[in-house]
Structures are given as C-alpha cells and as structure tokens.
Amino acid sequence: MKQKFLMLLAVVLLSCASAFAQSGNNNPLKGDVNEDGKVDVADIAAVINIMKNGGGTTDGKLYFYVGTEKPTSLSQATIVNSYPAEQTYTNNSGAKAHIFVLTNSDKNVTFIEPNLNVVLDQESIDTSTISGYKIFTTSAKCANGGVTKIRITEVSDNN
Secondary structure: OHHHHHHHHHHHHHHHOOOOOOOOOOOOOOOOOOOOOOOOHHHHHHHHHHHHOOOOOOOOOEEEEEEOOOOOOHHHOEEEOOOOOEEEEEOOOOOOEOOEEEEEOOEEEEEEEOOOOEEOOEOOOEOOOOOOEEEEEEOOOEOOOOEEEEEEEEOOOOO
16 A cells, blocks of 8 residues: 555656646655656655655755753754764763653664673663654663764664
8 A cells, every 4th residue: 555655646747747748946845755847756756755754854954962961952953974883972061961852753772881792771762752763761860071982874674
C-alpha cells in the first residue's frame, strides 16, 4: 500500500511539472520542494525523506543543538549540513547540568564519559517538544568544566 502511494505521488508530481512551469516573475514553482527551480524526481525524494523522518523539517534543513538548557524551538539550534559522528562537549554553564542534544528524528545519540570510555545513562528520548526532532538528555548532571563525548548514529532497524 505504501509503495502504491509513493508511486502515485511520483506520477502526480512528474505529470504536474509542466503545468507549473516557472513564469518570468520569480514566483517559486509549486511542487519544487528542494527549491532547485524545477519539479523533478529530486522533489519526490525530498518528500519521501520528510515522510520517513516523521514530518521532519519542511525547509530541508538539519538543525542541531548541544547545551545545558533543553531546547523548546528550532530557533535555539544551529543549521548544519550534516551531523557530526562524534564530538566532545564541555559544560561551561557555571553549575552541574544535564546535557541536551537535539537531532533529526532519524538519529540516535549516545553519551560517553571520555576518560573511561563508558556509556552514560540517558533519560527517555523526547520526540514531542519539537516535531520531527529528538531531544536526548543525560540522566546525571555533568560537573561544571566536565567533558562528555557525544556520538551520533543513524537509526537502524536494529535500534
């Protein structure tokens, strides 16, 4: 059923491409999801990616946040081209604090204590605060000046 829906979506988008030819007044094309100036198979792929990511971001951008305050909107995050596979974060908040990481819904985050290379416990993943994104949180507070390694991986069928 899902495959039939995607095929129908592809046919509709491709058949409408000529009907939405761009006029000389720089109006965006209807159906040009990736804003490349044409309606084609790449737009279908962008729509499928949005659907796969649970709605995700409709602007095609990836947002990323790491910090000691829980993000409540994408305006607190940074736009990135891709997520880092691994990075370290130092808590410079002035107090012990939980570490929060916001990623797209197709990512998983693991917190690691870098000196011992031990996986740290984390809270339940928040998928409702910002639609299409996950917010990961350490269970224990990190000391001021403390360092946490953050590993970001793709969600797989085994996770």
